[in-house]
Amino acid sequence: MSPRRKTLMQEFNKGLLRENPVLRLLLGTCPTLAVTTTVKNGIGMGLAATFVLIGSNLMISMLRKVIPDKVRIPAYITVIAGFVSIVQMLIQAYLPDLNKSLGIFIPLITVNCIILARAEMFANKNPILPSVIDGLGMGIGFTSALVLMGGIREIIGNGTFFDMPLPVLQAGGWIEPTIIMILPPGGFFVFGVLIAFANYLSEKLDKRDKSQIDPLADSCVGAINEKAACAMCGACSIGTRFREEEGFKDKSGHQPEVK
Amino acid sequence: MSKDNGYMPAIILTIIVLITTGLLAFTSSITQATRDAQAVAADNANRTLICPLASTFEPVELALDSLDTTGVSEAYLVKDDQGAILGYLYKSQFRGYAGDVPVLVAIDSNNMIIRALALENGETPGLGKKIADDSFIGQYVDLDATKVYTVKPNETDKVLLDSIAGATISSNAVTHAVNQASALHLQIASEVK
């Protein structure tokens, strides 16, 4: 292991803010925008994805010495799709209301970049316990970002919190609910402002403890934080690696990642 | 033989796929009963909301050539626990502001609309979604199913209902769906007689 060996606590902590999958790494944007019209949906989506993250990290870490490098990605996708289908069936059976409101975004957890990215960047290189902790931390980071967004959108857009009406924000109160916030544009607005805030906060934290700055070994993650445009992190790294294996050289100098 | 050579990658991948499939089949089999029950409960929840006294909903065959079933996807004969006919229940939909608006319509044997209920739809929250409010959908209680209704004041040949301010298209979708259900009901009722 490298000298800057992290303790388990750090593995867990990093997912919360510094490497928050949604607000810092910008992974899994689709469900973040789509299901966060209420806090309840945010929690449901977050926990479902956390379950899949922990499960797939556990399995992939366990199998990391067995899975051949060549069929790595298909194997990960199979494991992830398996866990997603299990979660889907459990939600259908025991939480029908949640199933209705999350709808198509439950099966789409399969292609959520967070999960594949953690498998590819962490679980296949680390032992079981850190991988599980990493999954847990990332999952909680994802969930908290979703709850934050859901909370803001539900309170401003619908005048409720956790389905409880907030009298001052209801029609006839001080402020009428601003419906646009629970419509698609509101998702974009809230997400944009939250990322700006997370960037600001993260910059402050970095200034406070300079010693702990992680040089962000993964170029893709670095690129995201710098250019803040490539949300396809998992896909980026996978894409480029596919090409390297095939000895692909694009003469025009294109890269799958935007700058 | 190393795990990276020859057929080994394919074999290992196949094993992983098979194990995953097995686990899924297992989870599926233990949750199947609950999932089916939930699906039935979800279907019945809306139906009993509209006909609280009903105990059975017998599907009515809609595939007959003699019936004009435009817009109506499901029809049921509603009976109470004594087996007496309470009326008919129709699921009808018409295009609204954002996709189809499905509506459940219950009509009794005297051609009176018992109630209508707007089901899940993509209408705009705060505007079109108000079709679910009692002030709008409640207008249909005890209306005559032999008449045709509208929310557009210029259609003077039809009976005018109040529309939701700013959501005429959504209001129109519900009205149209109810009209479709009534039209089919009159055909079915006349055949029964």
Place this chain on the structure above:
Amino acid sequence: MREMLIILFSAILVDNFVLSRFLGICPFLGVSKNVKTAMGMSMAVIIVMVIASALTWPVQAYLLSPLNLGYLQTGVFIVIIAALVQIIETFLKKAIPSLYKALGIYLPLITTNCAVLGVTILNVDQNYTFFESVFNAAGAGLGFMLALFLFSGVRSKVDRADIPKFMKGLPITLVSAGLVSISFFGFKGLIEKLFS
């Protein structure tokens, strides 16, 4: 035919995959920096979406549904999409190198594009027939292209605007995406007027 057109136009304008359903946000933000890459990515997405829908429909209708194997849907669909992307890539490389050069770099990214898996699952959820599925996929792909095309124009302006430092980059991009999304509200109700 009228039904098909309604499905097509609904998918492009009313239920736009990117701006209203929130599917395929990652490439939407990632490759919308200039019009050329936006078009390349969209073309690749349209092709994969249509073929994937045409392939997954019979699998669902003749294999998964009759055998009651619904629980394998997610896994089977993603494998079909991944294999399809690989095949298209190999085929283009051999047969039409010029097209491969234009689209090749976007193809591997499509496997994890949730819009593609999304459209195949939606086709099943909506009980579409084979042709309805294909039209829905084409509409979804064209809608993706339209959103990307419009947004790449907006972005080239936004990138040069003088804004607060912490809003630079993705935050302002998302806020302007919200504004583009509002503009698509104008299309709602359009279908009802067009086809009634």
